[in-house]
Amino acid sequence: MAAESGKPAVVLLSGGLDSATTLAMARREGFACHALSLDYGQRHRFELPAAQAVAKALGAASHRIVRLDLSAAGGFGHSALTDRIAVPKNRGKDGQIPPTYVPARNTMFLSIALGYAEVLGAFDVFIGVNAVDYSGYPDCRPEYVAAFEHLANLATAAAVEGRGRYTIHAPLIAMTKAQIITTGLLLGVDYSLTRSCYDPSSEGLACGRCDSCRLRLAGFAAAGATDLIRYRQQ
Amino acid sequence: MAAESGKPAVVLLSGGLDSATTLAMARREGFACHALSLDYGQRHRFELPAAQAVAKALGAASHRIVRLDLSAAGGFGHSALTDRIAVPKNRGKDGQIPPTYVPARNTMFLSIALGYAEVLGAFDVFIGVNAVDYSGYPDCRPEYVAAFEHLANLATAAAVEGRGRYTIHAPLIAMTKAQIITTGLLLGVDYSLTRSCYDPSSEGLACGRCDSCRLRLAGFAAAGATDLIRYRQQ
Numbered sequence: 001m002a003a004e005s006g007k008p009a010v011v012l013l014s015g016g017l018d019s020a021t022t023l024a025m026a027r028r029e030g031f032a033c034h035a036l037s038l039d040y041g042q043r044h045r046f047e048l049p050a051a052q053a054v055a056k057a058l059g060a061a062s063h064r065i066v067r068l069d070l071s072a073a074g075g076f077g078h079s080a081l082t083d084r085i086a087v088p089k090n091r092g093k094d095g096q097i098p099p100t101y102v103p104a105r106n107t108m109f110l111s112i113a114l115g116y117a118e119v120l121g122a123f124d125v126f127i128g129v130n131a132v133d134y135s136g137y138p139d140c141r142p143e144y145v146a147a148f149e150h151l152a153n154l155a156t157a158a159a160v161e162g163r164g165r166y167t168i169h170a171p172l173i174a175m176t177k178a179q180i181i182t183t184g185l186l187l188g189v190d191y192s193l194t195r196s197c198y199d200p201s202s203e204g205l206a207c208g209r210c211d212s213c214r215l216r217l218a219g220f221a222a223a224g225a226t227d228l229i230r231y232r233q234q
Numbered sequence: 235m236a237a238e239s240g241k242p243a244v245v246l247l248s249g250g251l252d253s254a255t256t257l258a259m260a261r262r263e264g265f266a267c268h269a270l271s272l273d274y275g276q277r278h279r280f281e282l283p284a285a286q287a288v289a290k291a292l293g294a295a296s297h298r299i300v301r302l303d304l305s306a307a308g309g310f311g312h313s314a315l316t317d318r319i320a321v322p323k324n325r326g327k328d329g330q331i332p333p334t335y336v337p338a339r340n341t342m343f344l345s346i347a348l349g350y351a352e353v354l355g356a357f358d359v360f361i362g363v364n365a366v367d368y369s370g371y372p373d374c375r376p377e378y379v380a381a382f383e384h385l386a387n388l389a390t391a392a393a394v395e396g397r398g399r400y401t402i403h404a405p406l407i408a409m410t411k412a413q414i415i416t417t418g419l420l421l422g423v424d425y426s427l428t429r430s431c432y433d434p435s436s437e438g439l440a441c442g443r444c445d446s447c448r449l450r451l452a453g454f455a456a457a458g459a460t461d462l463i464r465y466r467q468q
Contacts, residue, residue, distance in 0.1 A: 066304055068300075070350075108345040112302075115342055116304075119337055139390075144389055151384075155338055156337065
């Protein structure tokens with residue numbers, strides 16, 4: 001299927017496992033996928049080259065990186081993903097919002113994706129949020145996604161003038177990590193291109209112990225698959 | 235009233251007449267106002283120094299400028315405010331969405347303001363949108379503001395954990411331009427510091443003929459007040 005065929009969609013692509021799978025699912029649905037990555041000073045910036053590689057491998061129609069410099073406004077707040085706060089290791093699941101929560105991050109990302117979609121004439125936006133493994137993040141829940149979709153259809157000239165209706169797709173929202181990996185492998189995702197670690201080494205090696213690494217490794221184990229990225233330790 | 239007293243609030247401040255009045259109203263309500271401006275490559279960048287002057291004159295507790303570089307994602311789309319499209323002059327009111335509409339702009343701005351509010355521990359966000367003079371903009375309507383407030387209270391750890399409830403304040407939403415100016419003058423706003431023109435000269439002189447200049451001039455006339463900024467022509 002040519003990348004340019006099908007209806008246009010914007011796909012938020014971080015370079016991680018979840019958004020790579022989301023892109024593959026959007027492609028399978030026949031969308032011409034315009035991948036969008038945000039450079040927001042994240043510690044795990046090895047994600048951005050990974051996003052480029054993933055976009056290319058999965059036949060995205062385009063890939064763009066937008067820079068959002070919030071350093072003047074307190075960065076993204078007190079998050080272990082952007083600050084000098086330690087990324088928690090070997091943490092159990094406790095139902096609490098984890099210190100890697102970034103204030104209003106998905107709202108900013110979806111807003112920028114919405115503006116980009118309106119520019120492109122696209123009415124479909126994909127985001128790889130997940131309410132199972134990331135149950136602690138408020139902006140990964142179905143009611144949040146529904147509220148953003150409602151907002152999008154009030155916010156934009158394209159919707160108000162009746163040219164279309166925005167749909168926010170969150171195809172992973174109810175899947176376990178193992179289901180996500182199994183689905184992606186069936187769709188030909190090369191997970192060796194993806195990066196998930198919140199705290200990679202300066203050479204980009206995954207730590208193997210942060211929440212994100214632990215979820216990833218457990219997901220591969222449950223899926224009966226092998227994770228081909230390199231870890232400092234597991 | 236000291237700038238630091240009162241509950242913290244984030245006030246979106248463009249340097250224009252409306253947001254300056256909004257800041258003065260938020261100050262009058264007793265908020266410690268953290269002004270936030272967005273540098274998004276707008277043609278009317280004379281607004282940003284104006285925003286700094288307005289924030290200082292009205293006793294904001296702080297003022298920050300965040301840079302959002304969307305050039306990789308089509309800029310802000312086909313808007314006369316960011317592109318080489320001609321800013322319309324001497325346009326009548328026709329109920330259409332004007333070419334100065336910027337795709338999803340207020341959604342991006344409110345999202346960034348929301349993230350900043352969560353970082354500050356603030357639960358009040360002020361935006362100077364207006365549904366009377368700007369009736370053509372979808373993201374200036376009361377139902378849009380209500381939808382964003384609903385989203386904010388689902389999107390954030392601070393709301394979900396019960397530390398507070400976000401309120402999006404749009405105090406100008408039902409006011410005419412003359413009412414806005416009269417209110418601001420009563421609150422001591424120095425409108426000579428503000429800039430409204432969509433198409434200023436290279437020296438920063440207002441054009442006097444774009445929608446924004448025409449609304450401003452008509453508003454001053456209706457308020458029986460004098461606009462002290464300089465125009466190329468009126």
